[in-house]
Amino acid sequence: MNLPDLNKVAVAMVTPGKGILAADESTGTIKKRFDAINVESTDETRRDYREMLFRSAEAMNYISGVILYDETIWQNAKDGTPLIRLIEQAGSIPGIKVDEGTQPLPFCPGETVTVGLDRLADRLTKYYAHGARFAKWRAVIDIAADIPSATAVHVNAHALARYAALCQAAHIVPIVEPEVLMDGDHDIDRCFEVTRHVLDEVFRELRLQRVALEGMILKPNMVVAGKKSPKQASVDEVAHKTIRLLKECVPAAVPGIAFLSGGQSDEEATAHLDAMNRIGQLPWKLTFSYGRALQAAPQKAWSGKAENVPAGQRAFTHRAHMNGLASLGQWTAQLERKAA
Numbered sequence: 001m002n003l004p005d006l007n008k009v010a011v012a013m014v015t016p017g018k019g020i021l022a023a024d025e026s027t028g029t030i031k032k033r034f035d036a037i038n039v040e041s042t043d044e045t046r047r048d049y050r051e052m053l054f055r056s057a058e059a060m061n062y063i064s065g066v067i068l069y070d071e072t073i074w075q076n077a078k079d080g081t082p083l084i085r086l087i088e089q090a091g092s093i094p095g096i097k098v099d100e101g102t103q104p105l106p107f108c109p110g111e112t113v114t115v116g117l118d119r120l121a122d123r124l125t126k127y128y129a130h131g132a133r134f135a136k137w138r139a140v141i142d143i144a145a146d147i148p149s150a151t152a153v154h155v156n157a158h159a160l161a162r163y164a165a166l167c168q169a170a171h172i173v174p175i176v177e178p179e180v181l182m183d184g185d186h187d188i189d190r191c192f193e194v195t196r197h198v199l200d201e202v203f204r205e206l207r208l209q210r211v212a213l214e215g216m217i218l219k220p221n222m223v224v225a226g227k228k229s230p231k232q233a234s235v236d237e238v239a240h241k242t243i244r245l246l247k248e249c250v251p252a253a254v255p256g257i258a259f260l261s262g263g264q265s266d267e268e269a270t271a272h273l274d275a276m277n278r279i280g281q282l283p284w285k286l287t288f289s290y291g292r293a294l295q296a297a298p299q300k301a302w303s304g305k306a307e308n309v310p311a312g313q314r315a316f317t318h319r320a321h322m323n324g325l326a327s328l329g330q331w332t333a334q335l336e337r338k339a340a
């Protein structure tokens with residue numbers, strides 16, 4: 001492992017003012033997003049849509065890295081340029097999602113484990129040769145009355161660390177993503193407790209499996225109430241509880257934390273990130289690695305029509321800019337309105 005090189009990439013991924021675009025929806029997930037805007041999901045429409053994003057020159061000024069799905073990393077733009085080259089030409093780092101989704105976890109009803117470790121070493125070698133410099137693996141932890149079980153937390157943390165070690169051995173920076181879902185009716189304090197259990201287990205496994213923390217990025221959920229909870233927390237409470245938790249659980253050797261948006265509205269995701277960066281005096285850089293909170297607006301503006309590409313790019317630029325400001329603690333609701 002060349003740790004100085006891995007660290008350089010990890011630090012670049014969390015450059016102040018920039019963050020990560022998660023454009024790695026699997027074929028099934030992007031179909032759901034396209035269904036919502038009445039666009040048929042074909043390899044061509046998926047290509048056109050992602051080409052629109054990667055050619056948004058202004059937006060890409062705020063994007064340090066792009067997470068791709070396997071199909072996209074091998075696809076060419078309409079003019080034959082590989083999509084991965086468009087990302088590099090925009091000054092951004094290409095990355096690749098390498099997990100193969102979730103499977104039911106035996107004897108743990110309602111819980112899953114993320115799979116994809118078999119043959120991962122070979123796949124990483126091929127992705128590196130093609131230009132990927134970081135990867136992503138997402139573990140999913142759900143909250144309900146009797147879950148998560150210690151079993152689900154443990155096996156998912158173990159797999160995340162196995163993946164992270166394989167990445168670093170292949171000169172690829174792992175994004176370690178343990179996502180505690182916000183789908184339930186739990187309050188913010190239950191999210192705090194469960195996320196603490198998960199992060200403790202993840203860092204224990206990373207240490208046990210000799211992962212170098214300087215050469216990775218953590219992608220956690222924020223500490224929020226479940227969507228169905230009658231008691232939603234304020235921006236200030238989310239920011240303070242998330243920072244308190246991360247300070248307890250995430251060693252200062254980790255260069256950066258890039259949050260997932262997880263179903264928050266576009267503006268909530270931006271406001272929360274901004275409020276956390278305004279707290280200041282943090283041992284790591286804090287930025288975004290958003291999928292939905294960056295793409296919902298451009299998807300709607302584009303709606304599958306070539307003549308809407310400039311509108312789609314404007315919408316993407318706006319969200320990328322607002323989140324870039326949030327990564328500096330310089331976003332305001334007024335700027336959000338003014339620039340929109």
Ligand code: 13P
Nearest residue numbers: 022260261262290291292
């Ligand atoms: P969301 O921001 O839509 O949660 O997606 C981020 C991601 O990459 C989930 O794995």
